Amino acid sequence: MGSINPAEFSKAQDMQQLYRLLEAVGIGPGWNKPEPSLWPAPKKNFQPAHWSYGIGRAALESAGKFVSTELAERRNLILSNPVPGNTYGTARTIVSAYQMVMPHEAARSHRHTPNALRLVVEAAPKTYTVVDGKKIPMLPGDVLLTPNWSWHGHNNESDQCAYWIDFLDAPLVQLLEPMFLEGFPGSFVEKTDVVDQNSPFRFAFEDTRSRLEALPDTQPGKRDLLLGPQSLDTLDLHVWRIEAGASLADKRSTANSVFAVIEGEGTSVINEQEFHWSRGDVFVVPGWNTHAYKADSRSYLLRVTDEPVMKRFNWLRQEA
Numbered sequence: 367m368g369s370i371n372p373a374e375f376s377k378a379q380d381m382q383q384l385y386r387l388l389e390a391v392g393i394g395p396g397w398n399k400p401e402p403s404l405w406p407a408p409k410k411n412f413q414p415a416h417w418s419y420g421i422g423r424a425a426l427e428s429a430g431k432f433v434s435t436e437l438a439e440r441r442n443l444i445l446s447n448p449v450p451g452n453t454y455g456t457a458r459t460i461v462s463a464y465q466m467v468m469p470h471e472a473a474r475s476h477r478h479t480p481n482a483l484r485l486v487v488e489a490a491p492k493t494y495t496v497v498d499g500k501k502i503p504m505l506p507g508d509v510l511l512t513p514n515w516s517w518h519g520h521n522n523e524s525d526q527c528a529y530w531i532d533f534l535d536a537p538l539v540q541l542l543e544p545m546f547l548e549g550f551p552g553s554f555v556e557k558t559d560v561v562d563q564n565s566p567f568r569f570a571f572e573d574t575r576s577r578l579e580a581l582p583d584t585q586p587g588k589r590d591l592l593l594g595p596q597s598l599d600t601l602d603l604h605v606w607r608i609e610a611g612a613s614l615a616d617k618r619s620t621a622n623s624v625f626a627v628i629e630g631e632g633t634s635v636i637n638e639q640e641f642h643w644s645r646g647d648v649f650v651v652p653g654w655n656t657h658a659y660k661a662d663s664r665s666y667l668l669r670v671t672d673e674p675v676m677k678r679f680n681w682l683r684q685e686a
């Protein structure tokens with residue numbers, strides 16, 4: 367920032383001279399901005415979008431030939447929102463990615479301030495995420511949490527490739543800037559023989575399915591389970607069950623949501639754009655977009671949402 371004698375301002379003869387003086391000292395006239403700073407309703411910058419697991423899986427198979435986990439911290443494919451200029455987030459606050467770990471391969475242990483979770487799409491027994499010194503089994507449909515600063519790595523001790531979908535609040539952490547990342551000291555993956563079948567960080571799909579069985583419908587043909595009690599500070603995880611043939615609309619909300627298909631097939635209409643989805647697909651409902659669903663077969667959807675952040679700051683608004 368430049369410096370001038372304050373008396374220079376009293377000499378300004380017109381607005382243009384004032385602007386030149388302001389520019390010289392690095393101060394902007396709030397009344398003369400190309401874009402207003404505040405606006406009456408959310409702009410909906412991020413776009414509704416859909417990614418197919420068939421494509422993600424084929425691309426990961428190809429990456430498996432060229433990219434080792436020695437080379438890459440993670441062999442993953444980032445599902446970046448197609449909004450111009452964006453190269454990372456799936457939504458404003460959430461990024462999702464397809465990841466693959468090959469048989470008898472590991473992905474190194476590390477910890478970071480972004481909160482993370484993963485939904486397993488394909489994995490055989492003896493595929494593990496190692497969280498804080500314990501092996502947590504990964505089976506299809508399972509959701510695993512690795513909260514802020516917990517050590518985590520992956521060990522595929524099976525004979526099949528393991529595929530999953532990662533979700534992180536990293537775009538939010540990038541925005542606010544409390545980013546830290548650290549590699550596990552001494553070994554590639556934290557060494558342990560302890561297998562924790564009942565880890566609070568694991569939501570086994572068989573349990574999720576039976577918990578949903580016991581719940582009432584929240585609207586005709588839809589059940590909604592909030593995964594817990596273990597949770598992440600910034601992201602809530604819901605599993606929706608939608609009956610075959612059911613057609614429903616959800617509230618428009620300021621919260622951002624990224625969905626992944628655990629099981630089933632159907633269609634979503636997000637702000638008038640239609641997306642057909644099936645198992646392993648991902649789609650995004652950015653904040654303040656309308657969204658409606660129709661299931662062709664009984665479907666289970668994981669909804670990852672920044673609602674806890676919106677609630678905490680009193681920014682959560684919903685409209686039917």
Ligand SMILES: [Fe+2]
Nearest residue numbers: 476478482518
């Ligand atoms: Fe990580």
